[in-house]
Amino acid sequence: MVSMNQPMSEPATKHPWGDAETPYLEIGEEAGVRRLCESFYRYIDADAPTVRAMLPREISVSVRKLFMYLSGWFGGPDLYVAEYGHPRMRMRHAPFSIGVVEAEEWLSCMNKAMDECGIDGQLRLFLETQFHQLGHHMRNRD
Ligand code: HEM
Numbered sequence: 731m732v733s734m735n736q737p738m739s740e741p742a743t744k745h746p747w748g749d750a751e752t753p754y755l756e757i758g759e760e761a762g763v764r765r766l767c768e769s770f771y772r773y774i775d776a777d778a779p780t781v782r783a784m785l786p787r788e789i790s791v792s793v794r795k796l797f798m799y800l801s802g803w804f805g806g807p808d809l810y811v812a813e814y815g816h817p818r819m820r821m822r823h824a825p826f827s828i829g830v831v832e833a834e835e836w837l838s839c840m841n842k843a844m845d846e847c848g849i850d851g852q853l854r855l856f857l858e859t860q861f862h863q864l865g866h867h868m869r870n871r872d
Contacts, residue, residue, distance in 0.1 A: 747856040752805030756853050763804060767797040769846045773839035781835050784826050823868045833865045840865075 750756040771793045802808035
């Protein structure tokens, strides 16, 4: 039953992403992050011609890097930093021309991947907000 003292919009979970201590635990640890990245790049390959054209032919390189980065960003092992140093994601994206179209293509593939992986509820709301912010932060042209 909803308490009168608690607004409906207040999440019923311990954290904005759910009850687990980190989004990494909530998504299902290594297997969950890996599944999301693989699904994401399948959608990039099939449905995102503008972003796909920027990527190396061998897409597994991109899958691995995103997996390592998200592992740390979600609060799990910081695999990307251990291998490549400080992420500096905006700087690493500087060689690519990223505007609204590219950012929206990227985000739409991530949303489809989250659908495919059954990521819903608080975790979905949380991740969608975070990806949207970071995605648009990567833009480097109008
Ligand atoms: C908004 C639109 C975005 C576009 C068009 C874009 C595009 C690209 C491209 C072309 C690469 C280089 C290919 C590669 O090494 O895989 C790259 C690398 C990468 N992107 Fe993005 N990206 C976007 C947003 C994001 C976001 C939101 C994240 C994280 C949540 C992210 C994480 C990464 C990572 C970890 C790499 C590897 C960097 C490295 O070379 O070490 N990207 N991205």
